[in-house]
Amino acid sequence: MTDTRDVDLPALARWLEDRLGASNVRIDGLARPQGSGFSAETVMFTARCDRYGATEARRLVLRRETPDPPVYPSQVPGVDVEVDIQHRTMAALARCGGGPLAPLLGYGTDGSVLGAPFFVMGFVDGDVPIENPLYTQRGFFVDATPETRRHMIEDGLAVLARIHSVDWRAAGFDWLVPPGVEPGTAQQVAVWEDYARRELGEREHPLLAGGFEWLHGNLPTHRSVGVCWGDARLGNMIWRDGRCVCVTDFEAASIASPEQDLGWWLMFDRWVHETFGVERLDGEPTREEQRALYVVSSGRDVDDTTFHEVFAATRYTAIVVRVMNRAVARGDLPADQTIWLENPGATCLAQLMAEL
Numbered sequence: 001m002t003d004t005r006d007v008d009l010p011a012l013a014r015w016l017e018d019r020l021g022a023s024n025v026r027i028d029g030l031a032r033p034q035g036s037g038f039s040a041e042t043v044m045f046t047a048r049c050d051r052y053g054a055t056e057a058r059r060l061v062l063r064r065e066t067p068d069p070p071v072y073p074s075q076v077p078g079v080d081v082e083v084d085i086q087h088r089t090m091a092a093l094a095r096c097g098g099g100p101l102a103p104l105l106g107y108g109t110d111g112s113v114l115g116a117p118f119f120v121m122g123f124v125d126g127d128v129p130i131e132n133p134l135y136t137q138r139g140f141f142v143d144a145t146p147e148t149r150r151h152m153i154e155d156g157l158a159v160l161a162r163i164h165s166v167d168w169r170a171a172g173f174d175w176l177v178p179p180g181v182e183p184g185t186a187q188q189v190a191v192w193e194d195y196a197r198r199e200l201g202e203r204e205h206p207l208l209a210g211g212f213e214w215l216h217g218n219l220p221t222h223r224s225v226g227v228c229w230g231d232a233r234l235g236n237m238i239w240r241d242g243r244c245v246c247v248t249d250f251e252a253a254s255i256a257s258p259e260q261d262l263g264w265w266l267m268f269d270r271w272v273h274e275t276f277g278v279e280r281l282d283g284e285p286t287r288e289e290q291r292a293l294y295v296v297s298s299g300r301d302v303d304d305t306t307f308h309e310v311f312a313a314t315r316y317t318a319i320v321v322r323v324m325n326r327a328v329a330r331g332d333l334p335a336d337q338t339i340w341l342e343n344p345g346a347t348c349l350a351q352l353m354a355e356l
Contacts, residue, residue, distance in 0.1 A: 007043060008114055012062070015113050016120065019106045022049035022056070029059075034130060039071045039251050040064060040083045044123060059123035061102065065116040068326045071319060072230070072252040073195035076178045082251040083107075087119040089227075089250040092173060098166045098227070099159055099247045124246040126238035135235065136272045136281065146283025148242040153285055154293055156234055159244045160265065161298035164258040166227045173227055176255045183225045183255040189215050189311065196318035199325055207346055208321075210353060211314035218307055220257075228254045232261040233268040262294055263308025267316065267348065270309070275348045310356070313349035320345045 013025040029046040043062040048055060065083045074080040087107045094101050102121040109117060129135035136142070141149060168176075177183045193212050200208070229236075230252025238246040254260075266287050273280055280286070285293060295302050324340040327333040 007062070007064075011113050013047070015108065016047055016060075016105070017049070019120070020047065020049055020051075020058070022051040025049045033128070039066070039249075040086070041066055059125075060105065061121050061123050062114075062118060063121070064114055064118035067116070068330070069322070070251070071322060071326075073191050075176050075191065075254050079175065081117050083117050083119055084109075085253060086250045088175070089173075089253040090121075092171045093163065093166065093227070093250075096166055096171045098171070099163050100245055102246050102248070124238050126240040126245050128238055129234045131235055131272070134272055134276060134278060136278045137276075140239075141234075142281065144242070144283075146281070149281060149283035150285060151242045152234065152239060152244075153290060155242070155244050156237055157265070157290060157294045158297040159237070159247060160229065160232050160261060161294060161300075163229050163247070164226050164261065164298055164300075168225070168227045168255055171227070173255060176253060184223055185257050185260065185307075185311075186219055188254065188256045188260060189219070192311075192315050192318060196314075196321065199318065199321040203340075205317075205321070205341060207349055207353070208314065208317050211310060211317065211349055214353065214356065215307070215311055215314065220259075220307055222257070224257060225255050226258050228256045228258065228261045230254055230261070230264075232265045235268075257308070258298070258300065259302060259305055259308045260311065262291070262302065263305050263310075264312040264315075266290060266305055267309045267312035267352075270313075270351065271316075271344065271348045274351060275344050306356070310349070310352050313345065313352050316345040317343075317349045 007030065009027045013027050016025045017023060026048045027045050028048070031044050033042055033044060040063045045060055045062065046057055047060050048057045063083050063086065065081055070080050070082050072082070079085065087104065090101050091104055093099055094104065102124050105120040105122070107119040108114060111117070127140045129141050130139065181187060196208055196212070229250060231249050236247065236249040237244045238248065269287055269290065272278060291302060291305060320343050321340045324333065324337060328335050328337065
């Protein structure tokens with residue numbers, strides 16, 4: 001169990017009483033999941049409470065904002081609290097049936113309860129493909145049958161298509177678009193290029209610069225936009241019996257081309273295979289087959305995702321710069337570290353650029 005002593009359990013228990021409609025809430029069994037990412041803090045716990053003369057126990061999950069700068073660039077000036085973005089996105093998707101989601105219990109808007117904004121949701125039991133060690137090398141995905149592996153990827157792409165089917169205006173996602181700005185791929189490239197430049201400062205990153213140069217020269221002309229999950233991959237889904245039972249991690253949500261999400265999904269497929277030299281397991285569809293599976297589920301005409309795969313790897317390379325900057329600021333890494341320049345994300349981008 002990772003240290004969770006900084007969570008004010010009495011304060012959290014009092015906050016939960018109204019949300020659970022119960023009294024005498026007691027919290028125990030705190031733990032942080034393996035590979036819980038770089039954005040919001042994640043803590044799992046059990047809340048025991050008294051209701052109708054009996055004691056009940058509910059497994060819950062806390063997500064609390066960290067003091068670090070957000071991992072992802074702000075889509076709208078001032079909208080940069082990642083737990084707020086995630087909670088608002090999940091609540092909107094839940095209202096319109098936009099995917100399997102954990103039930104939300106409530107959102108703490110300021111630091112008066114736990115020292116930072118947070119939200120609590122129900123715990124969803126299942127397996128999560130992790131990246132250290134790679135799920136394509138060890139764990140339940142490797143141990144599954146070829147049929148189950150293929151079904152997982154088919155189901156994951158169907159869930160992604162379901163998110164993309166949401167009418168973003170009717171669902172109230174206007175808050176993800178700056179006033180007077182036309183959402184789309186050109187706007188997204190600008191957001192991410194500004195972000196990369198800020199994080200690099202005076203440093204040179206030839207590969208990242210080359211990625212943005214290629215993107216500017218190959219911008220697609222289509223204008224269709226919708227709700228984008230932002231971090232679409234198997235590892236951000238909870239799985240049970242080969243089916244996705246919960247979608248997680250919406251901190252990078254945006255209004256953009258749905259192919260932006262598909263490109264991220266396919267880029268991560270490359271990352272967990274070619275980037276690390278891992279052979280595709282029996283039953284795993286190729287990227288071409290996955291693209292076709294998405295077309296069937298979404299009904300969209302997607303003939304080529306090269307641009308969005310390159311955009312995905314470029315974004316990922318920029319994210320690593322940000323994450324390493326945060327680690328240096330915390331004192332976890334020396335200032336002269338070069339991980340920001342040489343890392344698997346950059347390798348993935350280099351592989352893609354070599355194929356253009």
